[in-house]
Amino acid sequence: MDFELMINSFPKLLNATLVTLKLLSASLIFGLIIGLCFAILRINKNPILNKFAYGYSYVFRGTPLLVQIFIIYFGLGQIDYLRSTVLWVILKEPYWCAIIAFSLNTGAYTSEILRSAFQTIKPGIIEAGQSLGISSKIIFYKIQIPIAIRQSLPAYGNEIILMMKGTSLASTVTLMDLTGVAKYIISTTFKPIEVFIVAGGIYLFITFIIHNVIKFLEKKYSFN
Amino acid sequence: MELLSFGKTGWGDELLIATMMTIAVSITAMLIGFIFALIFTPLKLSKSKFLNLIGNCYTTVIRGVPELLVIYLFFFGGSGAVMYVASIFGYNEYIEINAFITGSFAIGIISGAYSTEVFRGAIQSIDKGQFEASKVLGLKKPVHFFKVIMPQMLRLAIPNLSNVWQITLKDTSLISVTGLVEIMRQSYIAAGSTRDPLFFYSFAAVLYLLLTYLSMKLINKLEVRYSRGY
Amino acid sequence: MNIIKKFSLGVLITLFLSFSANADKIKIGTEGAYPPWNSKDASGKLIGFEVELAWTLCRYIGKQCEIVEQDWDGMIPALIMRKFDAIMAGMSITAERQKAISFSQGYADEVASLAVMKGSSLEGMETPAGINLTKPNAAAKKALKTLTAGLAGKTVCVQTATIHQNFLDSGDVGKVNVRTYKTQDEVNLDLASGRCDAALAAAVAFSDYAEKSGKPVVLVGPTFSGGAFGNGVGVGIRKDDTELLNAFNKAIDKARKNGDISRIATKWFGFDASM
Numbered sequence: 140m141d142f143e144l145m146i147n148s149f150p151k152l153l154n155a156t157l158v159t160l161k162l163l164s165a166s167l168i169f170g171l172i173i174g175l176c177f178a179i180l181r182i183n184k185n186p187i188l189n190k191f192a193y194g195y196s197y198v199f200r201g202t203p204l205l206v207q208i209f210i211i212y213f214g215l216g217q218i219d220y221l222r223s224t225v226l227w228v229i230l231k232e233p234y235w236c237a238i239i240a241f242s243l244n245t246g247a248y249t250s251e252i253l254r255s256a257f258q259t260i261k262p263g264i265i266e267a268g269q270s271l272g273i274s275s276k277i278i279f280y281k282i283q284i285p286i287a288i289r290q291s292l293p294a295y296g297n298e299i300i301l302m303m304k305g306t307s308l309a310s311t312v313t314l315m316d317l318t319g320v321a322k323y324i325i326s327t328t329f330k331p332i333e334v335f336i337v338a339g340g341i342y343l344f345i346t347f348i349i350h351n352v353i354k355f356l357e358k359k360y361s362f363n
Numbered sequence: 364m365e366l367l368s369f370g371k372t373g374w375g376d377e378l379l380i381a382t383m384m385t386i387a388v389s390i391t392a393m394l395i396g397f398i399f400a401l402i403f404t405p406l407k408l409s410k411s412k413f414l415n416l417i418g419n420c421y422t423t424v425i426r427g428v429p430e431l432l433v434i435y436l437f438f439f440g441g442s443g444a445v446m447y448v449a450s451i452f453g454y455n456e457y458i459e460i461n462a463f464i465t466g467s468f469a470i471g472i473i474s475g476a477y478s479t480e481v482f483r484g485a486i487q488s489i490d491k492g493q494f495e496a497s498k499v500l501g502l503k504k505p506v507h508f509f510k511v512i513m514p515q516m517l518r519l520a521i522p523n524l525s526n527v528w529q530i531t532l533k534d535t536s537l538i539s540v541t542g543l544v545e546i547m548r549q550s551y552i553a554a555g556s557t558r559d560p561l562f563f564y565s566f567a568a569v570l571y572l573l574l575t576y577l578s579m580k581l582i583n584k585l586e587v588r589y590s591r592g593y
Numbered sequence: 594m595n596i597i598k599k600f601s602l603g604v605l606i607t608l609f610l611s612f613s614a615n616a617d618k619i620k621i622g623t624e625g626a627y628p629p630w631n632s633k634d635a636s637g638k639l640i641g642f643e644v645e646l647a648w649t650l651c652r653y654i655g656k657q658c659e660i661v662e663q664d665w666d667g668m669i670p671a672l673i674m675r676k677f678d679a680i681m682a683g684m685s686i687t688a689e690r691q692k693a694i695s696f697s698q699g700y701a702d703e704v705a706s707l708a709v710m711k712g713s714s715l716e717g718m719e720t721p722a723g724i725n726l727t728k729p730n731a732a733a734k735k736a737l738k739t740l741t742a743g744l745a746g747k748t749v750c751v752q753t754a755t756i757h758q759n760f761l762d763s764g765d766v767g768k769v770n771v772r773t774y775k776t777q778d779e780v781n782l783d784l785a786s787g788r789c790d791a792a793l794a795a796a797v798a799f800s801d802y803a804e805k806s807g808k809p810v811v812l813v814g815p816t817f818s819g820g821a822f823g824n825g826v827g828v829g830i831r832k833d834d835t836e837l838l839n840a841f842n843k844a845i846d847k848a849r850k851n852g853d854i855s856r857i858a859t860k861w862f863g864f865d866a867s868m
Contacts, residue, residue: 201529201575202568203536205547210568213554213779214561216786231788233772300427307429313750313772318431322666323773326754329669329693331439339428339436346427377637439670457675542662544637552633555626555778558806 145333148324152338155320156345162234162306162316166241167299173242174249181254192250199247204305208240212312237309245302252294256287289360296353300346307342317341366557367566374553374563381549382570388463388545389532392470396531399475404482418479425476430534437469438541466538466545474531481527485519486512518589525582529575536571546570619656619837620677621647622663626776627752628801629861630683630826642861643681646700649853650828653844666753666775669693672829678837680829683795685756687823695832697841699825700854702868704816705757706796707740707749708784711809715791718743718814726765726820736815741767743814748772750780750789757793760821784810797862825868 180192199207215221215230229235260283268278310319321338325331367375399421406418425433442460449458489512497507539548550567554560623631623643631641639660651658661677672680672694683703686696704723709715718740724733744766751757753773761771774780777794781802784792792799796816803810828841848854854867 198568198572202571203533203547205536205539206550206564206568206571209560210564213782214564216782216788217559217561222787233788304427304429307431310431311775313774318429321432322753325670326666326758327689329673331435331667331670332443335432335436335439339432342429342432343424343427346423350427372635374635377635435667439667439674442676443674459675540664540667542664549637552625552637553635555776556633556635558778558782560782 141328141330141333144328144330145337148321148328148334148337151320151324152317152334152341155315155317156341158314158316158319159303159306159309160345162237162241162309162314163299163303165238166245166302166306169238169242170245170249170302173246174253177246177250178253178257181250182257196247196250199244200251204240204244205308205311207244208237208308208312211240212236233309233312233314237306237312237314241302241305241309244305245298248298248301249295252291252298253287256290257283259290260286292353292357292360296349296357299349299353303345303349304342366553366559366562374549374557377544377549377553378546378566378570381544381546382574384543385532385535385545385570385574388467388470388535388538388543389528391463391467392474392535393478393528393531395467395471396474396476396478396527399472400478400482403475403479404486407479407483408486422476422479425473426480430470430473430537431540433473434466434469434537434540437472438465441465441468462541462543466535466541466543469541470531470534470538473534474527477527477530478524481520481523482516484523485516488519489515514589521582521586521589525579525586528578528582532574532578533571617656619651619654619658619679620661621651621658621679621681622661622668622671622677623647623680624665624668624682624776625662626665626778627683627798628805629797630795631681642701642857642866643683645857645861646848646854647681649848649857650841650844653847654840656840664775665755668754669829672831675831678830678834679841682829683826684829685823686825686827687756687759687821689759690823690829693832694829695834695838696827696829697838698845699827699868700845700849701858701866702818702825703795703797703866704818705760705793705822706799706812706816707791707793707814708799708810709791709813710784710787711811713790713811713813715743715747715813716811720815723816723818725818726760726822727818729820733815737765740814744769744791746770747790748788750774750783750792752777752780752794755794756822760817761793763821765821781806781810797866 177192177195180188181196183189183192211230212233215236221227221230229239264282264286265278268282269275273281306316307318309316310322313319315323317338321334324334328334367373367378369376403418403421406414407422409415409418442458442465445460446458449455493511493515494507497511502511535545536547539545539551542548544552546567550563554563557563623639623641625631625633625639625641627641629642631639631643634640639662644660647658647660663671663676663682665682668680668682668684669690671677680694684690684696685703686699690696707715720736720739721732724736726733729737745768748770749761750772751761751774753775758771758773760766761769772783772789774783777798780789780792780794781799783789785806785808791813796812799810799812802808828845830838830841845854849867855865858864858866
């Protein structure tokens, strides 16, 4: 064990953690929006919209994230037509390709989490709102959504941690995130174990924080 | 379609073999995961704080670190660790571990952490009365475990284990870094060689979808079987 | 039942327990993604200059060999961890790598070059045909200045952990936006897609790609050698493995004398890249 290397690589890795956190937060925000849209489609009674939303979540949950990110980065980059459109401004950048892949992936899981949360809301609650004369729009935004969010907190917390780990795949499309920088350090020092242990420790620390924040929120918003 | 033809010019036969490899690694990893779960679930449920700590360490660390890192650590550190253990027993030759076992173990350790959580949850949700009833009836511990707890636990665990299987199956795409030629690596090679990544990565996605679809069908059948009598 | 048991036991043993029973076998690691040095054909077989040369060298050493595939970014760590005994993967002999492993004498040399897509603003830079960076003369220094000006703010793509990356990181051509890829195949793809303004690699890697893909890839600027680019390509071997090092050095001597290296190099590169 080369402890000196571990200590020396720590600041560089900590710096790269910022990139990881940026990727994570951007993906989570976009993923939540995508997930909410698709969850609403899933509980919609229109069979076409319903099937479409189900297909999306099935494909993105049934394939590895690595394949998804490769299709979006290397695959789409090969379509000549795409390169002549405005889309290329975004797809040209590895950073945005990674965020698109992560958002679509976490969006699929989030839509499932929110859907089951919506479906577990007792009809009585909605009926109570209706009998009080509250419009269905307000019932949806002020009653259904807040309850769904509370219901889905534990599962969504797990999803955040899974996504955080997933961001390590950004390094496969040239991004210098925590894993990317770890690999870079290894490419000049040839000592993978030491560097990966330090990087792993940082990831673990982030997981620990996310885990506790979610627990705190669960307690704060619990019904009891 | 020419790209998928069998024989020397196409990638059809290579991808088929790679798909078999993905299935083989997934199953082996899942089984290795069960072994880990069998060791760590009792630790997590144990009354001893120390054993508890060991169990929690395993599931927390493995589930808190990116799979890619676990695989890299296992790939580079695996044979070193095995040789270290062997040297304690006086065996000092180089021990080689092939790509299949390295890959299966790396994924198996990850899979095991998830399985452990599933088993723990399942056992904890078995009605306390069951344990007491066995005691009252004077059932011996092994009988109690295998005939009373195990069947109920399996029924409760199967839906969640199917999630673990999906995770395991998809995680095998990451062991392409160890050189084992499964779906992802073969697609990677084919994409590089033919300069057609869009086709091959999309095809890989289809293969994974097919595997997840077929395994879900199979698991649903199992679920029906184990829920008999409920 | 007995047959099934025996069969599954056999399968288990072959799958799991491949302890190195054959200590006499030399294992050689290569990447399989760096044509024409080493690559894979559609039947999944490793091919290329170094694969053919490896078999020839093994014949001279008089031992059985096995060629093992290994991703480039883990090549040296894998050698150190004894996943294989030698590296033949277009790996240039550099001082930095020699801190970690030994190298045999060089068996082939490559010059590096920048490549761009036709129509790039970087075309037509006025530089000498080739510069040596070991002791850069006035012309070479001037060429580096021209490159520094031309590449400023540009994205230059390289394969990770290569001499090409080291050169760009060294700052000899100023501050460029370096983007690193796992394989040269990926570098080529992104050069063609326009994500990279330029790429730096062995000149043959680009000409091979241009020929096979039909994409308008053109070499620009001088060819580079010496300095960060090392002293030719050699066999990488663990530091404590002097016996194998000597064996490879002798085998390379013989192969060179008999004209094997020139012949194989000409076959794969289209010119004699041997040294």
